[in-house]
Amino acid sequence: MGKTRYGIxxxxxxxxxxxxxxxxxxxxxHMLIQLPLLILAGWxxxxxxxxxxxxxxxxxxxxxxxGIILVFFITLFWMFPRxxxxxxxYNSMEFLKFISxxxxxxxxxxxxxxxxxxxxxxxxxxxxxxxxxFAWLYIDSPIQICNNYLETQQKVLGWGMLFITxxxxxxxxxxxxxxxxxxxxx
Amino acid sequence: MNSMVRxxxxxxxxxxxxxxxxxxxxxxxxxxxxxxxxxxxxxxFDVGPALFYQFLTIHGTGMVGAAALAAAAIMYYFLRxxxxxxxxxxxxxxxxxxxxxxxxxxGVFSFEYASAWTFLYPLPALSAGAWGTLGxxxxxxxxxxLGTGFVLFYIDAGRAIIKKYGSLGKGLGWxxxxxxxxxxxxxxxxxxASTMVIIVNTTALIAGTVVIIMNMIHVVNPAFTFDPLxxxxxTYAFGHIFANAIIYMGVIAVYxxxxxxxxxxxxxxxxxxVAWNMSTFFTLLIYxxxxxxxxxxxxxxxxxxxxxxxxxxxxxxxxxxxxxxxxVYKSGIKWDLASGLAFLSMLGWxxxxxPAIVDATIVVNHVMHNTKWVPGHFHMYMGLGxxxxxxxxxxxLAKEDSGIKENWxxxxxxxxxxxxxxGISGSFLVSGAISTPxxxxxxxxxxxxxxxxGGVSGVLALLASTIFIFHFTRYMALRNKMGSESxxxxxx
Amino acid sequence: xxxxxRNKVAILLSVFAGLLLLxxxxxxxRAFTAESARTYQLxxxxxxxxxxxxxxxxxxxxxxxxxxxxxxxxTFIYTACADVCPKLGMNLAEVYEQVPSEFIGxxxxxxxISFDPKRDDPATLDKYRTYFxxxxxxxxxxxxxxxxxxxxxxxxxGVIVIPDDYGNFTHNSAFYxxxxxxxxxxxxxxxxxxxxxxxxxxxxxxEAGD
Ligand code: HEM
Numbered sequence: 001m002g003k004t005r006y007g008i009x010x011x012x013x014x015x016x017x018x019x020x021x022x023x024x025x026x027x028x029x030h031m032l033i034q035l036p037l038l039i040l041a042g043w044x045x046x047x048x049x050x051x052x053x054x055x056x057x058x059x060x061x062x063x064x065x066x067g068i069i070l071v072f073f074i075t076l077f078w079m080f081p082r083x084x085x086x087x088x089x090y091n092s093m094e095f096l097k098f099i100s101x102x103x104x105x106x107x108x109x110x111x112x113x114x115x116x117x118x119x120x121x122x123x124x125x126x127x128x129x130x131x132x133x134f135a136w137l138y139i140d141s142p143i144q145i146c147n148n149y150l151e152t153q154q155k156v157l158g159w160g161m162l163f164i165t166x167x168x169x170x171x172x173x174x175x176x177x178x179x180x181x182x183x184x185x186x
Numbered sequence: 187m188n189s190m191v192r193x194x195x196x197x198x199x200x201x202x203x204x205x206x207x208x209x210x211x212x213x214x215x216x217x218x219x220x221x222x223x224x225x226x227x228x229x230x231f232d233v234g235p236a237l238f239y240q241f242l243t244i245h246g247t248g249m250v251g252a253a254a255l256a257a258a259a260i261m262y263y264f265l266r267x268x269x270x271x272x273x274x275x276x277x278x279x280x281x282x283x284x285x286x287x288x289x290x291x292x293g294v295f296s297f298e299y300a301s302a303w304t305f306l307y308p309l310p311a312l313s314a315g316a317w318g319t320l321g322x323x324x325x326x327x328x329x330x331x332l333g334t335g336f337v338l339f340y341i342d343a344g345r346a347i348i349k350k351y352g353s354l355g356k357g358l359g360w361x362x363x364x365x366x367x368x369x370x371x372x373x374x375x376x377x378x379a380s381t382m383v384i385i386v387n388t389t390a391l392i393a394g395t396v397v398i399i400m401n402m403i404h405v406v407n408p409a410f411t412f413d414p415l416x417x418x419x420x421t422y423a424f425g426h427i428f429a430n431a432i433i434y435m436g437v438i439a440v441y442x443x444x445x446x447x448x449x450x451x452x453x454x455x456x457x458x459x460v461a462w463n464m465s466t467f468f469t470l471l472i473y474x475x476x477x478x479x480x481x482x483x484x485x486x487x488x489x490x491x492x493x494x495x496x497x498x499x500x501x502x503x504x505x506x507x508x509x510x511x512x513x514v515y516k517s518g519i520k521w522d523l524a525s526g527l528a529f530l531s532m533l534g535w536x537x538x539x540x541p542a543i544v545d546a547t548i549v550v551n552h553v554m555h556n557t558k559w560v561p562g563h564f565h566m567y568m569g570l571g572x573x574x575x576x577x578x579x580x581x582x583l584a585k586e587d588s589g590i591k592e593n594w595x596x597x598x599x600x601x602x603x604x605x606x607x608x609g610i611s612g613s614f615l616v617s618g619a620i621s622t623p624x625x626x627x628x629x630x631x632x633x634x635x636x637x638x639x640g641g642v643s644g645v646l647a648l649l650a651s652t653i654f655i656f657h658f659t660r661y662m663a664l665r666n667k668m669g670s671e672s673x674x675x676x677x678x
Numbered sequence: 679x680x681x682x683x684r685n686k687v688a689i690l691l692s693v694f695a696g697l698l699l700l701x702x703x704x705x706x707x708r709a710f711t712a713e714s715a716r717t718y719q720l721x722x723x724x725x726x727x728x729x730x731x732x733x734x735x736x737x738x739x740x741x742x743x744x745x746x747x748x749x750x751x752x753t754f755i756y757t758a759c760a761d762v763c764p765k766l767g768m769n770l771a772e773v774y775e776q777v778p779s780e781f782i783g784x785x786x787x788x789x790x791i792s793f794d795p796k797r798d799d800p801a802t803l804d805k806y807r808t809y810f811x812x813x814x815x816x817x818x819x820x821x822x823x824x825x826x827x828x829x830x831x832x833x834x835x836g837v838i839v840i841p842d843d844y845g846n847f848t849h850n851s852a853f854y855x856x857x858x859x860x861x862x863x864x865x866x867x868x869x870x871x872x873x874x875x876x877x878x879x880x881x882x883x884x885e886a887g888d
Contacts (some may be wrong), residue, residue: 059684066688073696077703118275121341125388129395136400176344176385181352 007044011102014038024088027146027153028160035078035101042105050110057110067111068123074104079134081154085146128168135161198266199587201276202259203662206580208280209256210655212287213573214648216248221644224613227629228637238627243325244294248287250429251332253568255283256576257435258339261383263583264376264438269346275338282335289328293321322405326398333391333398340391344384347377357381358466359459372454375441378462379434386469387431394424427469430499433535433567434465436575437506440528443582444510447525448517452509461501468498503539507532523596524585527578530604534570538563541615559618566611569647570604577603577654584661592657599653602646609643717836717852717865725834727860730827732791734820735803742860749786749882752854753868754837756794757806762851767810769871770853774817776875777882785882788817793828793839794847795821835862855881 013019014037023034050057061067077083078101086093112120138158146154219241225231226238233241262276347357351373358381361367372378397420445452510532519525541563584590613636622633629637727750733739753770755763767790774788790812792798798806803819812819822828832839839849853874855864863881866874 060688062682062685066685066692069689069692069696073692073699077699080703083703117345118272118338118342121345122338125337125341125392129392129399132392133396133399136396137403176348177353177355179352179356180348181356 003044004048007041010037010044011041014041015098027084027149028157031079031084031157032160032164035097038098038101039105039108042102043109044105045102046106046109049106061111062114064111064114065119067107068115068119071104071107071111072123072126074100076130079130081146085148088148124168124172128165128172131161131165131168135159135165198263198273199583201273201280202263202583203658205259205262205280206256206576206583207655207658207662208284209252209259209576210580210651210658212248212252213256214651214655216245216252217644217648217651219245219248221641221648224637224641224644226627228634228641229629229631230638230641235627240294242625244291247290247329249568250425250432251283251287253432253572253576254336254428254435255280257432257572258336260439260576260579261343261376261380261435263579264442265343265346265380268374268377269343269350271346272342275342279335279339282331286328286330286332286335289324289331293324293328296321323402326402326405329398330395333394337388337391340384340388343380344388347381347384351377354381354385358463359454363456363459363463369454369456372459375452375454375458376438378454378459379438379441382462382466383431383434385466386427389470390424390427390431393420394428397421397424423472427472429564429568430469433499433572433575434502436531436572436579437502439575439579439582440506440510440531443524443528443578444513444519448513448519450513450517452513458505458509461505464501465499468501472498500539503535507536522581522585523592523600524578524582526600527574527581530600531571531574531578534574534607535567535572538567538571538611541566557618558614558622558624561624562611562614562618565614566607569607569611574603577651580654580658584658588661588665590657590661590664595653596657599650603650603654606643606646606650610640610647613637613640613643720836720862720865725862727856727862728827728830728834730822730831731824732820733800733823734818735800735807735814737800745787746860747858748784749858749878749885750856751786751788751878752856753790753851754793754832754849755790756792756847757798757802758794758846762849764809766851766868769868771810771812772871773853773875773878776872777879781882783816785885786878788812790817790819792819792821793832793837793849795823795825795828857881858885
């Protein structure tokens with residue numbers, strides 16, 4: 001399967017020390033590029049896994065809710081300044097990062113499609129407010145939140161998150177105000 | 187097929203009734219706190235400032251929460267006649283509401299947390315000693331749980347409207363305004379109003395979530411400090427808009443009840459659509475204004491913004507009040523409690539806006555703004571407007587669903603309620619005019635008179651509300667007794 | 679319905695697992711930043727002030743153990759610092775003001791330690807101290823000339839100092855209260871002046887009362 005291969009290649013690339021350390025040296029790249037790419041790697045490989053364990057998966061995660069809850073908590077966990085910080089300081093945290101985020105991608109692959117519009121929208125709005133919150137936190141905090149990054153880097157990350165928040169707002173506005181009468185909304 | 191539909195309807199009515207009765211009882215209880223506050227301010231007894239602020243917090247949060255809950259039931263009841271809502275979500279919202287309320291109450295009383303319901307940052311943490319971190323967390327967490335329930339409810343309603351009408355824009359009649367479709371193809375008024383509420387309240391709740399979590403972080407971790415102005419603006423935006431939306435949900439009852447009684451059609455006109463779109467737009471504009479507000483803005487902009495934030499509902503009010511008058515005028519309408527209360531609510535809403543506009547125009551020189559003039563204005567339009575719509579709907583539902591009869595007591599309740607709420611809000615306005623500050627636990631002797639008067643009126647209001655709620659519980663008992671068989675017979 | 683029970687169990691399990699992850703990851707919802715985790719850890723460990731040699735603004739050289747028998751209220755600064763340190767100094771001055779004068783010098787001394795020994799020689803410190811009304815005696819400003827000693831102290835007290843390209847440092851800030859035996863007692867938020875003063879006064883009073 002092409003997708004799976006891409007996923008694995010991506011994961012290996014991210015593991016390579018020069019790439020890994022390079023990305024982690026800049027806060028915004030660490031959080032907004034490395035972490036999402038890890039999730040993407042998991043998502044790409046997810047197909048195979050989900051298909052392989054289809055029965056189990058369907059029984060325990062039939063409506064996608066358990067999966068998405070885990071996704072939510074794990075990603076929230078990785079948005080904390082502290083976890084980001086500790087991934088640089090402790091190898092165990094770094095290890096956890098490289099395991100848990102591809103796992104998130106996998107869960108996402110097997111859960112998102114199963115959610116109804118209601119669930120999807122709810123999760124979407126949750127992330128929207130989370131990004132808004134963290135943007136505010138990183139931009140506005142008068143103290144240095146991360147010990148491994150300078151305050152200026154923290155601000156850059158904040159603006160990056162604000163950018164994402166604004167994009168998310170625009171896209172939901174676009175969604176609710178364009179015509180869907182010809183589609184089958186569930 | 188019919189029996190299936192009816193069974194479902196019966197179940198839906200039951201849920202709606204649960205919402206209303208819970209909302210009504212909570213409103214009644216909160217009135218007690220309101221009375222206690224006024225008596226404290228009037229010097230009748232002295233419970234001390236700490237307890238006063240607990241009362242204030244619980245009264246403000248409880249009233250807004252309970253009224254919003256009951257109003258959501260109105261929205262659900264009528265909206266589901268046009269679009270496909272999910273009953274499970276409606277029930278979930280009720281449960282989350284109850285859980286949230288319990289958390290809020292425990293937070294306020296057991297841990298002595300009382301920052302007043304708009305929990306202005308950095309209040310919750312500053313007095314951490316007195317209130318206790320746990321209390322603050324429970325209170326804020328309770329608000330989050332409440333908010334989650336409402337968000338789910340609005341998402342579901344939005345989804346259903348998009349499914350039926352294509353988009354929220356169409357729910358607000360944009361394709362009619364742009365001339366693509368004729369006016370008689372406009373969505374029903376319940377859909378238009380619901381769409382507006384979905385848009386503004388989802389936005390308000392998201393902003394609210396952000397501030398609440400921010401406050402929680404600050405409570406746990408005081409080293410995190412945030413721009414207090416932004417926090418305050420977000421909080422106000424959240425509180426104002428959420429509270430205002432109560433009336434936009436409640437007014438659906440007026441739209442649906444009055445035409446039935448007047449036996450006339452109350453059609454959607456282009457002006458009606460324009461009004462609702464304007465109010466939606468103004469309400470959202472308040473956010474941007476709150477977000478960007480800074481003291482260096484030119485004065486005219488500040489005045490405009492101020493007027494806007496008080497009168498964002500004006501277009502809707504004008505079109506609705508005018509429509510209601512035209513509808514009733516010489517229609518030979520049959521007056522009973524439902525129609526009478528529905529009509530009263532329009533009067534109350536209109537009356538309540540007048541002091542708001544007075545306030546908005548002179549607020550710039552800071553004479554009235556932090557006086558009891560402000561609670562005067564919102565008690566008038568909440569107490570005589572929004573809450574009356576809730577009671578009107580209770581009587582309407584009771585009659586629709588069980589044919590229960592009203593008696594002289596209910597009529598007495600109507601009179602009593604009207605007079606007493608005029609008394610309460612009047613006393614607030616008088617206090618404001620003599621410069622009594624709001625949110626003060628103790629008043630100097632000059633200020634005590636109106637407070638005592640308000641307290642006595644409050645007792646009457648409580649009495650009247652008890653009558654209304656008593657009637658409603660009688661209906662609920664009746665429909666429980668009626669097996670589904672006799673119910674079918676009645677309908678047949 | 680029957681098919682659904684696994685799904686329901688899974689929902690509960692995932693909520694539980696998620697909360698557990700957050701709980702563990704934040705020391706029980708207490709520490710969301712490495713900084714607060716550090717403070718939390720410090721308060722638990724209560725490290726002892728390591729043996730270091732100070733050189734103060736009056737050119738005096740002495741070991742830290744000279745302060746034995748007195749409380750020491752500490753901060754870490756560098757004089758070229760333009761943002762946090764002046765604030766830190768100002769706030770410390772306010773705490774200093776609040777402590778009753780009979781305790782000052784007797785039961786407690788104030789000490790600002792520079793972590794930039796190259797630039798902060800005694801002359802620089804002597805000038806710097808005047809900005810905050812420090813008398814150089816009951817509130818001293820000192821550097822630790824020996825870099826290894828300095829590093830050890832910073833390590834023990836969890837002070838993180840990152841030099842940047844322009845000769846500045848990014849560092850974390852707090853008030854530290856060390857007791858008579860050199861044991862760290864409190865790490866306090868330097869923005870909460872009154873709270874810090876209350877803590878300091880009550881500790882010293884309790885001590886003086888014995
Ligand atoms: C018997 C009826 C009522 C009485 C006696 C009453 C009394 C009071 C009093 C004394 C205050 C504090 C005023 C101050 O000094 O600032 C207050 C505040 C408030 N009331 Fe009422 N009230 C009543 C009904 C209502 C209703 C029906 C609502 C809304 C649905 C409501 C919503 C509020 C709100 C939002 C506040 C502001 C709380 C704050 O400042 O944080 N009240 N009320």
